[in-house]
Amino acid sequence: MGINELNNAWIEAGQKVSDLNDKLNVALMDDSFDQAAFADLKEQRDHAKERRDALKDQLNEARAAEVVKMHDNDKEPLNDSQLSLKDKFVKDFKNMVTTGTSGTGNGGLTIPDDIRTTINTLVRQYASLQNLVRVESVTTESGSRVYEKFSDIKPLASLDDETAAIGDNDDPELTTIKYLIKRYAGITTVTNTLLKDTAENILAWLSTWIARKVVVTRNQAILAVMNTASKKPTIAKFDDIKDLELTALDPAINATSSFLTNQSGFAVLAKVKNAMGNYLVQRDPASPEIYRIGGKPVTVVADRWLPDVSSAHPLYYGDFKQAITLFDRENMSLLATNIGAGAYEHDETKIRVIDRFDVEQVDGDAYAVGSFTTVADQTANFQAGAGK
Structure with a gap:
């Protein structure tokens, strides 16, 4: 073929x-x-x-x-006019793999912004949890941010008299969130045939490989923070889900909240019925591809990205952008060796990708984490009339 x-x-x-x-x-x-x-x-x-x-x-x-x-003889080198940013990056990449140097110092080969854009596009296609939380780009290795919880915001004072003096606001309850950028790295093995491929194929391979690594790595870090929630209600029946939606969070946060579960969990929730025999999960009439529970959107993520925990399906509810922030250093880099990591012994080349970010919980009261295996239908509250 x-x-x-x-x-x-x-x-x-x-x-x-x-x-x-x-x-x-x-x-x-x-x-x-x-x-x-x-x-x-x-x-x-x-x-x-x-x-x-x-x-x-x-x-x-x-x-x-x-x-x-x-x-x-059939492989023509690129001329000066053909050395665009991407072509130059591929040239530097090949040089790094073959000689171990990239002209960018010991930190390795930094990935250009336009190639990072391609990687980020692929990341979104791989159902990254990063899309659900707040992402803040940072330029330093560490820092701090001061937040006021949404539920603690006080209203402005009402002034009955037009000439009344305006007083000071109540001192807000502020929280300082510190971030420390961490390095996350992975290594893959490549053969010399990769270096003989076209620039387009090399970029496609690199972008796909890095995107998959980024999704798995960042999803794992986000889930580690999400699972530290202080509110972890037990879900066993229809009304438990309604309680999660209506009572677990402050009403101010409830207005911007949504549900998140994995595909296996959604398969269970989609079959749950209320007392009238109607399904808990409903399609949005205006956008049929969107599912809702009690009017709140439901995000469904593949099991591979959002796995079960101890055979229980996860059900997150809240305003995740308010709850969690991912601090993105935006400084991915590549480094290659044909000597270390066992490459010398096996006549191979190892490529290491490093991603730099940190994930922190900003407002633990902005979401809750439930889990379930099965969910019982709501008990019917009516009886069929006797036939006459």
């Missing part, structure tokens, strides 16, 4: 995954929900995803093989 055939097969496989995901969403909202049929659809979708990813890997291998077959 040639490269073009592999590429077409990969595209078709991706479309099949998308179609099966649509069918799963429709099945979840069907009143006549069939658990066996849903499980079968999910198995088909998972199999389709594995085939899609396998085709992508095979396509990359085929492209790399074609590059290896190319004669050196």
Whole structure:
């Protein structure tokens, strides 16, 4: 099978995954929900995803093989006018891998802003939890911020007399949040065939690899902070979810709050019914792709990004942007070696990516964390009338 055939097969496989995901969403909202049929659809979708990813890997291998077959005379060097920012970055990257130096000092090769934009776009596509919290760009390794909790804000004084003196506001209850940028790093092994590939393919590989690492790393850090919530209600029945929505948080925060769960948890919640037989989860009439509980939007994240904890599904509720801040140093860098980390012994090249950020809880009262395995329907509060 040639490269073009592999590429077409990969595209078709991706479309099949998308179609099966649509069918799963429709099945979840069907009143006549069939658990066996849903499980079968999910198995088909998972199999389709594995085939899609396998085709992508095979396509990359085929492209790399074609590059290896190319004669050196067919590989024309870039001229000065072709050395754009991305081309220069690829050139520096190749130089770093082959010689261990990149001309940027011991810190490694810094990733340019426009390539970071590509990486951030991929991060959003990978359902990053970062999109739910507040992100603040910082330029220093450490610092502090002073916050006033939303629930502690006092109203302005009412003045009955137009000539009355304006008094001082009540002293707010301020909280100082300190951040300390941490380094998160990962290493991957590359072969020399990568360096013979096109600039576009090298950038695509780097962007995808880094984006996946960033998502997994930052999700883990965000979840570690989210799971320190002081409010952890137990959820076992329909009314527990309503209590979470209506009583767990201050009403001022409740107005901007939303739900967050994983795909397995959503599959359970989507089948829960109230006393009248209506589903707890409802589609937004104006935007059918959005689901709501009691009018509040529900964000569903894949299990791989938001896993179960001790076989229990997570259910977060609150204003996450108010609750948590990710301080982003925005200074990713790459460093390569063919000597350390076992590379010398195996004749390999190791590439290390470093991401710099910190995640801090700003307002612990702005959200609550529940968990559940099953959720019982609300008990019916009516009886059918006797037939006459």
